[in-house]
Amino acid sequence: MSTEPPENPGNTEDAEPGTPGADDASAGGAQVSEAEAELRAQRIERERIERRKAEKRGPVAAGGKLSGRAADLLAAVRAVESGEKPAGTVFEETPAAPRRPAPEPVRRAPVVSGEAVPAADVVAGVREVLVQGGAPEGLAVRAAGVLGEEGAGVLRADPWQLLRVAGVRPEQADGFARALLGAGAGPDDERRGRAVTVWLLEQAALAGHTALEMSALMDALGRQGVPDPEEAVRNAASEGDVLVFRDAVAEAGTPAPQEEGEEEHPVRTLVGLERYALAEESLADGLARLVGSVPGRDGSDQEWERAAASAGGSAGELIRAVAGHGLVLHTGGEASLAEPAALLRAAHAMGLRAWAAAHGPLGRARFAALVEGPGVATVAGLLSGAEGPGRDADGALDLDLLVVLDAPQLDVETAALVTESLPDGARLVLAGDPGVLWSVGAGRVFADLLTARVCPQVASRRPDPGPLGELVSGIGVGELHQVDAPGKEVVIVPVRDAGEAVHRTVQLVVDSVPRAIGVPAEETQVITPGHGGAVGTRALNAALKERLNPGPGRFGGFDPGDRIAHSPAPGRTLPGRVVKADGEGLHLECGDERIVVPKERVEQSVRHGWALTAHQAVGCRWPAVVVVLPGDAVPALSRPWVYTAFSRADRHLSVVHGVEQALPRAVAEVAAKPRTTRLPVLLAPQVPAADG
Structure with missing residues (x-):
């Protein structure tokens, strides 16, 4: 199915802090958080791991004759640059002994710190x-950071490179x-066509x-006024x-052709950025390595079977599959978390170095x-080394x-x-609820794997x-049931307009839910569709x-005691509370983490957090939740x-309802927006289909 970018893809009115374009006009400084710096360091680490793997046994074969590896396509592009290949052809083919648990590393207090801004003379030139050119001076630091030391020269030679700065x-x-x-x-300038394509x-x-x-x-x-789109993409x-790809589109139940001379299947031509192409290729390689390798002989067959029999039910099935x-993929709602927990306890009992990583604190x-x-971290903390077992010599x-x-x-x-960070012989379990919103970042990894x-x-x-x-189980299959709620577990609050929606929401959080349900305001979370509008998070x-x-908001609009949502990096939201503000910055408490956000980063990465969007709330649950559905x-x-x-509510859910029949219609008819990805195609030639 063909998918399109949004009609207004640059509209960042409701972008979350920490995502490109969010509150862009206020982002005058180019300092980035420690978490963002760690993500950059992780990419360097990833390159080192790839070199290590290549030295040990050479690259893992990836892709079929129609898709190929992103590296091969990149080589083809370089051939075009050198004149060896015409530009038009770019659109054509394209066992280990048991180990004792490792001690938990010493933790360091996570502190958001600034990164050095570009050199003053570079910023001045930009x-x-x-x-x-009549552009805002406030873009100078960010543009210099994106375009590098030759930023001024780059912009003079190709002004459309300004599009590389988020929000432009x-x-x-x-x-x-x-x-x-x-x-x-x-509009027919070749430079414009290339920049708009990117x-x-x-x-x-x-x-x-x-x-x-x-x-x-x-x-x-x-739609962007490029007169010859095909030429723009070719350039x-x-x-x-x-990068340009031609991937086989196999019909249902029919494998893609593997040998020369076999009947050709339909193909689709895709265009992507190198960053995501290489990530998908690397992910496919890593998954194929895990699927094709023999797990380490940690624990005897008898020990695994005893653990599975003791757990019973689907927890036992999970333990047997992991053995x-x-x-292994594991699906289920909140109650199903007991099953990976049973797996982790069994693995610890057998002496395995087993860890779990959650989305947030x-x-x-x-x-x-x-x-x-022990043995539970966050994904970001695990990858950065702030949490988890650390890394071995390789x-x-x-x-x-x-x-x-x-x-x-x-x-x-x-x-x-x-996947790249896992050693040979390790086991990986991906567990989650397939009914929730997909990732903020590019891809639909879990859904693609379930389908593949x-x-x-x-x-x-x-x-x-x-x-x-x-109630939530019914929504998962497209049905909005009326449920019996004798303990007021679910309450519907109809409203006529935006003003009434705000009034009733505040009344529920401050008075009704604490009085009738016994959940205090600080444990009640409001969730609404967007940041803007009359009933958005703002x-x-x-x-x-x-x-x-109430307070004067002397530090960027915040006061001690304010609930906040901190976004240290794109796609990550940490609900928390303001502790204090001083010369160092805004001191936050997010779960059991203490974070300091420098003053110049506050406006970019911190919002008030009594009300969140559903994407910000993923991975968290609260005793009581108020979902606000205004007419717009x-x-x-x-x-x-x-x-x-x-499904973010543990004990009580109030729905401030102003959308009438649009709610059951959305549940019954409006599925997730499709995403175009290449992971299933990249996996198909490498990994045989699993039974069950």
């Missing part, structure tokens, strides 16, 4: 060009180019796509800005309580078994880092209990702050959104 749109770059180049800055693919990645079908990209280029490919396979604390022991994580929770939140780059059926899949038979569990947070923690929320509603928002 600022001069920006002013000359084509019409703004066009005005900048006209101011610098005069009449020569026309920009559209970056916007598509923000919507979750790792690549776009050629037809969708052509249409989007046409971008010949310059190495993008004999390097990659709240999920980590929740799972640690189930495990009743750079791999020093463990035998890794269980990744909240697996639908894995974007393709994070998933690639996880390349490894054992264990579906939990533990339903979430009570009226809330019944409006609701302002109203809730006024009632729950209808376009944002889908089954995954409703499922995610409603």
